[in-house]
Amino acid sequence: MFCFQCEQTAGGKGCSGHCGVCGKTAEVANAQDDLTKALIGLALALDGKRPSAAQRKLMMEAMFATLTNVSFDQGRIAALTAAAEAEAKTIQGAAAGAACAPSGQPLRLWQADEDIRSLKSLILFGLRGMAAYAYHAQVLGYADDLVSDLFFSGLRAVGDLQAGMEQLLPVIDRVGEINLRCMALLDRANTETYGTPAPVEVPLAVEPGPFIVVSGHDLHDLALLLEQTKESGVAVYTHGEMLPAHAYPLLRAYPHLKGHIGTAWQNQQQEFAGLPAPILFTTNCLMPPKESYADRVFTTGPVSWPGASHIDEEKDFTPLIEKARALGGFTETWQFTGINGGKTLTTGFGHGAILAQADAVVDAVKRGEIRHFFLVAGCDGVRKSRSYYTEFVKQTPPDSVVLTLACGKFRFNDLDLGTVAGLPRLLDMGQCNDAYGAIRVALALAEALQCGVNELPLSLVLSWYEQKAVCILLTLLHLGIRNILLGPTLPAFLSPAVAAYLVEKYQIAPISTPEADLARLLG
Numbered sequence: 001m002f003c004f005q006c007e008q009t010a011g012g013k014g015c016s017g018h019c020g021v022c023g024k025t026a027e028v029a030n031a032q033d034d035l036t037k038a039l040i041g042l043a044l045a046l047d048g049k050r051p052s053a054a055q056r057k058l059m060m061e062a063m064f065a066t067l068t069n070v071s072f073d074q075g076r077i078a079a080l081t082a083a084a085e086a087e088a089k090t091i092q093g094a095a096a097g098a099a100c101a102p103s104g105q106p107l108r109l110w111q112a113d114e115d116i117r118s119l120k121s122l123i124l125f126g127l128r129g130m131a132a133y134a135y136h137a138q139v140l141g142y143a144d145d146l147v148s149d150l151f152f153s154g155l156r157a158v159g160d161l162q163a164g165m166e167q168l169l170p171v172i173d174r175v176g177e178i179n180l181r182c183m184a185l186l187d188r189a190n191t192e193t194y195g196t197p198a199p200v201e202v203p204l205a206v207e208p209g210p211f212i213v214v215s216g217h218d219l220h221d222l223a224l225l226l227e228q229t230k231e232s233g234v235a236v237y238t239h240g241e242m243l244p245a246h247a248y249p250l251l252r253a254y255p256h257l258k259g260h261i262g263t264a265w266q267n268q269q270q271e272f273a274g275l276p277a278p279i280l281f282t283t284n285c286l287m288p289p290k291e292s293y294a295d296r297v298f299t300t301g302p303v304s305w306p307g308a309s310h311i312d313e314e315k316d317f318t319p320l321i322e323k324a325r326a327l328g329g330f331t332e333t334w335q336f337t338g339i340n341g342g343k344t345l346t347t348g349f350g351h352g353a354i355l356a357q358a359d360a361v362v363d364a365v366k367r368g369e370i371r372h373f374f375l376v377a378g379c380d381g382v383r384k385s386r387s388y389y390t391e392f393v394k395q396t397p398p399d400s401v402v403l404t405l406a407c408g409k410f411r412f413n414d415l416d417l418g419t420v421a422g423l424p425r426l427l428d429m430g431q432c433n434d435a436y437g438a439i440r441v442a443l444a445l446a447e448a449l450q451c452g453v454n455e456l457p458l459s460l461v462l463s464w465y466e467q468k469a470v471c472i473l474l475t476l477l478h479l480g481i482r483n484i485l486l487g488p489t490l491p492a493f494l495s496p497a498v499a500a501y502l503v504e505k506y507q508i509a510p511i512s513t514p515e516a517d518l519a520r521l522l523g
């Protein structure tokens with residue numbers, strides 16, 4: 001196996017041998033490479049022709065299944081590979097797979113020249129991230145052919161053995177451009193289906209009685225579960241990236257959506273160990289379940305773990321509800337606390353809520369009451385140096401606003417930072433896909449203050465872990481946003497030359513220390 005698609009890759013270089021750091025076995029990693037080869041084969045076989053609706057759906061689900069911490073089930077991955085190969089064969093027997101090594105051999109991409117490999121990795125991993133967002137929009141009935149076309153044209157570029165820097169750089173920019181469109185689509189899907197998010201304080205206390213914990217990003221799964229559990233006596237609590245669900249009026253309307261437990265994904269093995277309730281994983285990030293709770297893990301959609309109960313496309317959650325009843329929940333109220341001891345979390349400051357107060361915010365900036373905005377956003381992970389983000393937020397000056405989104409926020413979202421100009425200083429904008437909302441707020445601020453985005457008193461301090469962060473980063477670069485601070489480490493798949501190119505063109509810099517970075521950003 002060889003895999004270097006996420007931030008925790010072994011030795012900062014690549015996972016190889018029997019197992020990746022995430023728990024993905026060599027068999028699963030190789031099956032994912034075979035799936036990627038089959039998808040490239042399908043894209044090449046289509047040769048620019050329009051894919052069918054079924055081929056678009058297959059492409060999106062299969063790409064999603066190769067994301068970090070989504071599918072650990074070799075059988076499910078092999079079934080997707082067989083489906084992609086069958087599609088390719090029906091289109092054009094011989095050409096399918098011509099540019100890819102046969103099954104069982106390493107993906108040729110990993111053996112290419114290191115700069116080409118780096119550029120193609122940016123395309124491939126960016127597309128994998130975008131597939132997750134496209135999937136969440138699609139289950140709500142929102143699709144965009146320009147988004148799904150890019151999976152095919154992008155994979156054709158990855159499979160093109162002749163492609164050089166001149167061919168690949170525009171594709172990378174295109175992934176950023178189309179991912180913006182994809183995040184906008186998902187934003188529309190979420191808000192038109194469940195209403196515009198509004199600020200809400202979410203309790204971290206679990207009431208007595210049976211309950212279910214829902215993790216991941218898929219609001220549609222949560223809504224279906226809420227519908228199936230209403231008046232059942234089984235309560236529902238969110239976990240991880242599902243926290244922002246509480247801000248959507250039509251989801252909040254369910255009184256048995258009670259609260260939230262847990263922090264970011266990497267703490268799940270401790271957080272789930274003693275929980276008297278089943279857990280539903282709707283997307284990443286799933287870690288190998290510990291024995292202490294393995295029989296309580298349920299997966300759905302592209303997420304899978306061998307042996308865990310999988311809820312199929314019919315979305316009949318009966319087994320999960322029965323499990324919750326059998327476990328019975330806590331007998332007394334159980335108080336979960338955030339990393340800094342907080343007992344509630346506030347979320348729901350999406351672009352709708354923030355832009356509703358745009359005039360007041362712009363006035364406060366003009367009066368000098370708000371000096372600076374920081375977007376401290378992105379994924380969490382196990383690396384110790386990620387404590388940088390907590391320290392950074394703690395040290396931001398009292399006349400600044402901290403916008404946040406995605407799961408990295410659990411390191412500081414229970415801190416009370418007080419208010420500035422009548423606004424809370426810490427504004428949780430939502431899930432990682434709500435990076436789209438942050439972009440909208442930045443563009444609106446720039447317009448109101450009659451300057452470019454790069455001239456705004458705004459700094460982006462980002463953390464990455466998996467491939468959704470890659471597609472968001474490509475979107476920010478496509479928009480010409482400069483001076484992004486990225487941590488905790490730069491991606492292993494950036495070759496020195498490609499990293500130097502990004503630094504020179506966009507002034508991306510690795511995080512250093514909160515003190516030094518703050519001094520520089522405010523200076």
Ligand code: SF4
Nearest residue numbers: 003006009015020022
């Ligand atoms: Fe390693 Fe990350 Fe790949 Fe898992 S997803 S095998 S941890 S690089």
Ligand code: SF3
Nearest residue numbers: 285379406407432465
């Ligand atoms: Fe987190 Fe996986 Fe990336 Fe959606 S849940 S931000 S890491």
